[in-house]
Amino acid sequence: xxxxxxxxxxxxxxxxxxxxxxxxxxxxxxxxxxxxxxxxxxxxxxxxxxxxxxxxxxxxxxxxxxxxxxxxxxxxxxxxxxxxxxxxxxxxxxxxxxxxxxxxxxxxxxxxxxxxxxxxxxxxxxxxxxxxxxxxxxxxxxxxxxxxxxxxxxxxxxxxxxxxxxxxxxxxxxxxxxxxxxxxxxxxxxxxxxxxxxxxxxxxxxxxxxxxxxxxxxxxxxxxxxxxxxxxxxxxxxxxxxxxxxxxxxxxxxxxxxxxxxxxxxxxxxxxxxxxxxxxxxxxxxxxxxxxxxxxxxxxxxxxxxxxxxxxxxxxxxxxxxxxxxxxxxxxxxxxxxxxxxxxxxxxxxxxxxxxxxxxxxxxxxxxxxxxxxxxxxxxxxxxx
Ligand SMILES: [Zn+2]
Numbered sequence: 001x002x003x004x005x006x007x008x009x010x011x012x013x014x015x016x017x018x019x020x021x022x023x024x025x026x027x028x029x030x031x032x033x034x035x036x037x038x039x040x041x042x043x044x045x046x047x048x049x050x051x052x053x054x055x056x057x058x059x060x061x062x063x064x065x066x067x068x069x070x071x072x073x074x075x076x077x078x079x080x081x082x083x084x085x086x087x088x089x090x091x092x093x094x095x096x097x098x099x100x101x102x103x104x105x106x107x108x109x110x111x112x113x114x115x116x117x118x119x120x121x122x123x124x125x126x127x128x129x130x131x132x133x134x135x136x137x138x139x140x141x142x143x144x145x146x147x148x149x150x151x152x153x154x155x156x157x158x159x160x161x162x163x164x165x166x167x168x169x170x171x172x173x174x175x176x177x178x179x180x181x182x183x184x185x186x187x188x189x190x191x192x193x194x195x196x197x198x199x200x201x202x203x204x205x206x207x208x209x210x211x212x213x214x215x216x217x218x219x220x221x222x223x224x225x226x227x228x229x230x231x232x233x234x235x236x237x238x239x240x241x242x243x244x245x246x247x248x249x250x251x252x253x254x255x256x257x258x259x260x261x262x263x264x265x266x267x268x269x270x271x272x273x274x275x276x277x278x279x280x281x282x283x284x285x286x287x288x289x290x291x292x293x294x295x296x297x298x299x300x301x302x303x304x305x306x307x308x309x310x311x312x313x314x315x316x317x318x319x320x321x322x323x324x325x326x327x328x329x330x331x332x333x334x335x336x337x338x339x340x341x342x343x344x345x346x347x348x349x350x351x352x353x354x355x356x357x358x359x360x361x362x363x364x365x366x367x368x369x370x371x372x373x374x375x376x377x378x379x380x381x382x383x384x385x
Contacts, residue, residue, distance in 0.1 A: 001023050001024065001025065001026060001029060002023070002024045002025075002026035002028065002029070002030045002031075002032060002348075002350070002355075003021060003022075003023050003030070003031045003032070004021060004022045004023075004024065004031075004032045004034050004037070004039065004319060004348075005020075005021045005031060005032065005033050005034065005035070006018075006019060006020055006021055006022070006034065006035055006036075006037065007019065007020050007035065007036075007329070008021075008022065008034055008035070008036065008037045008038065008039060008319075009037070009038045009039070009329050009330055009333045009334065010022060010038075010039045011038060011039070011040050011305070011334050012039070012040065012041060013041075013314075014306065014309060016305075016330055016331050016334055017330075018329050018330050022039055024350060024353075025350075025353040026350060026353055026354075026355060027353055027354050027355060028355060032319065032347070032348060034319055034321060034347060034348075036321075036322060036326070036329065036333075037319055037320060037321050037322070037347060038319070038320045038322065038333055038334065038337055038344070039317060039319050039320075040312070040317070040318050040320065040337075041312035041313055041314055041316055041317060042098050042099065042100040042101075042312070042313045042316030042317060042318040042349060042350075042351065043097070043098050043099040043100070043101075043269075043282035043283065043311050043312060043313060043316075043318070044099065044100075044101040044102075044103075044268065044269075044282070044310075044311060044312065044313045045094055045097075045099040045101070045102045045103065045269075045270055045271055045280060045282050046103050046217065046219075046240045046268035046269055046270040046310075047103050047105070047181065047217075047219045047240045047242055047268075047270025047271070047272055048090065048094075048102060048103065048104050048105075048270060048271050048272060048273060048274070048280060049104060049105055049106045049272070049273040049274075049275075050086055050087050050089075050090030050091060050094075050102070050104040050106060050122075050274075051078065051082070051083045051084075051085075051086025051087055051090060051106050051108075052071075052075075052086065052090075052106070052273040052274055052275040052276075053086050053089050053090040053093065053274040053275075053280075053372075054078060054082055054085070054086045054089075054372050054375055054376065054379075055071060055074050055075070055078075055273075055274075055275040055379070056274045056275055056278045057275075057278055058071075058074060058275065058379060059071055059074070059275065062249075063249060063250045063251070064186075064187055064249040064250065064251045065187075065189070067249055067276065071275055071276075074379060074382075077375075077378070077379065078375070080108060080111065081371055082371060082372070082375045083106070083107070083108045083111060084108070084111040084112075084368070084371075085367070085368035085369075085371035085372050085375075086368075086372070087104075087106075087111060087112050087368075088112075088362075088364045088365050088367075088368040089365065089368045089372055090102075090104070090274065090280065091112075091115060091116060091118060091120065092116065092361075092362070092365045092368075093274070093279075093280050094118065094280050095116055095117075095118055095349065095356055095357060096346065096357065097279070097280055097281040097282065097283065097346075098281070098282070098283060098318040098320075098346050099118070099280065099281075099282055099313075100117075100118050100119065100313045100315070100316035100349065100351045100356065101118065101119045101120075101121070101313045101316070102118060102119070102120050102121065103121040103122070103152065103181060103217075103270065104120060104121070104122045105122075105154040105156075105181060106122070109122040109123050109124070109141070110141055110144065110145075112146065112149060113146050113364075114146060114147075114148065114362075114364065115146070115147070115148030115149060116356065116359075116362055117148070117351055117354050117356040117359075118148060118351065118356065119148055119149075119150060119313075119315075119351075120148060120149050120150065121149075121150045121152040121179060122149060122150075122151075122152060122154075123137075123138065123141050123145075123151040123152045123153060123154065124137035124138055124141060124154070125137060125153065125154060125155065125165070125169075133168070134153070134165070134168045134169055134172055135168070135172060138151060138153065138172065138176075138178070150179070151178070152178065152179045152180070152181065153169060153172065153173070153178055153179065153180045153181070154180070154181050154182070155169055155180070155181075155182040155211075156182070156183060157182060157183040157184070157186070157190065158182070158184070158190075158194050158197075158198070158202055158205055158206070159190055159193045159194055159197065166209055166211065167209060169211065170209045170210035170211050171210075173210065173211065173215075173216070174210055177213075177215060178215065179215045179216075179217070180211065180215060180216045180217070181216075181217040181219060181240070182206075182211070182216070182217075182218060182219065183219050183220055184202050184203065184206070184218040184219060184220060184221060184224070185201075185202050185203070185218070185220060185221050185222060185223040185224045185228075185253070186219070186220035186222065186223070186246075186251060187222075187223065187251045187253075188223055188251075188253065190202070190223070191223045201224075201225060201227075201228055202224075202228070203218070203224060203225075203228035203229075203231050203232055204227075204228065204231065206218075207231050207235070212231070212232065212235035212237045213235060213236070213237065214235065214236035214237065216235065216237040216238070217237070217238045217239070217240050217268065218232065218237060218238070218239050218240065219240040219242065219270065219272075220240070220242060220246065220251075221239045221240075221241070221255060221256070222246055222251065222252050222253030222254060222255050223253040223254075224239075224256060226256075226259060229256060229259055229260060229263055229265065230263065232260075232263075232265055233263035233264060233265050236266075237265070238265065238266040238267070238268055238310075239255075239256075239260055239265055239266070239267050239268070240267075240268045240270045241255050241257065241267055241268070241269050241270070241285075241289055242269070242270045242271065242272040242277075242285070243255070243269075243285055243288040243289045243292055244271065244272070244277045244279075244284070244285050244288050245271065245272030245273065245276040245277050246272075247288070247292070248276055248277065248278075249276055252292075254296060255289075255292070255293075257289070257293050257303070257307070258293070258297060258302055261302075261307065266310055267307075267310045268310045268311070269282055269285055269286060269289060269308070269310065269311045270282075270285070271285055281341070282311055283337075283338075283341040283344075284341055286308050286311055286338055286341075287338060287339055287340075287341055289308075290303050290304065290307075290308075290338060290339070291339075304335075304338075305331075305334050305335065305338060308338070313351070315351055315352050316349070316350060316351040316352075316356075317348075317349070317350045317351075318346060318348070318349050318350075319346075319347045319348035319349075320337065320344040320345070320346060320347065321344065321345050321346075321347040322336070322337075322343055322344050323343045323344075325343075326343055326344075
């Protein structure tokens with residue numbers, strides 16, 4: 001057991017309390033002195049592309065389509081060694097940000113051999129693998145997925161994938177209760193393209209194909225109509241809000257948070273790729289999500305700490321230490337945490353009783369850093385000349 005001595009603020013399962021001390025299940029007997037700290041569940045980063053951490057900051061001041069073109073050109077420079085390094089660096093950064101569950105959509109997902117105590121949802125497919133059978137890819141991955149990895153299906157988007165592949169995925173979803181994630185209604189152009197290609201709005205197309213299930217997650221959803229939300233609600237499909245990345249690439253549209261909640265749709269939060277965010281802190285993205293919502297709805301009241309329950313990993317705990325100047329307890333401390341996250345540092349991270357932070361930097365992360373540095377030197381030359 002780990003004893004955390006306060007008094008401290010505890011924000012768990014939708015309740016905020018101030019208590020003298022807390023006992024947490026842990027793999028070590030320990031006492032932590034943390035007066036004035038905040039205990040929360042750890043976070044779920046419901047959408048990222050981990051290896052793209054190697055491309056962080058390389059393409060800036062570009063809108064989505066120009067950004068994508070340039071990023072894809074740089075991605076061609078990444079071999080398996082770099083992608084593997086990107087997975088470990090990306091995971092480590094999520095851990096340091098207090099995220100203990102991560103959904104990552106990227107190729108070469110089978111390179112990951114350890115997750116540092118986190119839960120990583122990854123697997124087939126991205127649009128690059130359209131020539132291989134999804135059933136085969138998934139089965140092969142399920143057989144070899146290491147501890148901590150949850151095999152999950154990914155599709156880049158309706159507009160990137162051939163119809164044959166989309167039908168194959170739908171067939172698989174009908175047979176197997178597996179999680180499935182797809183970029184949906186990310187840009188205005190995408191919605192128009194899908195309408196041209198299929199004659200319907202994206203979520204209607206997904207319904208017709210059989211891609212909507214309670215385990216389907218629609219990422220972005222900034223250009224989604226109310227009737228599409230009704231459909232998503234009927235299937236129990238979730239939305240993933242990625243506010244920082246949407247804003248950085250100037251594609252935001254309007255994330256229908258209020259309308260989703262009114263329909264009982266689960267809202268999750270993701271950072272999206274470190275090449276378009278640039279960080280992977282869900283806490284920092286929650287700040288933006290809340291500010292954007294208040295600002296864009298012209299209504300401050302419906303959005304606050306009660307609305308972010310979809311961000312938490314119930315199996316994890318994070319202890320946050322505020323700077324001396326914060327001077328708050330209870331609900332005011334939670335508000336400060338959400339609106340000024342930079343005033344807090346991560347003191348302790350646990351998942352299923354195991355201490356994830358602090359821990360010694362794993363050898364794989366050290367190795368990955370060296371690979372990444374060499375790659376960045378090469379990219380710097382390529383990109384800036
Ligand atoms: Zn994405």
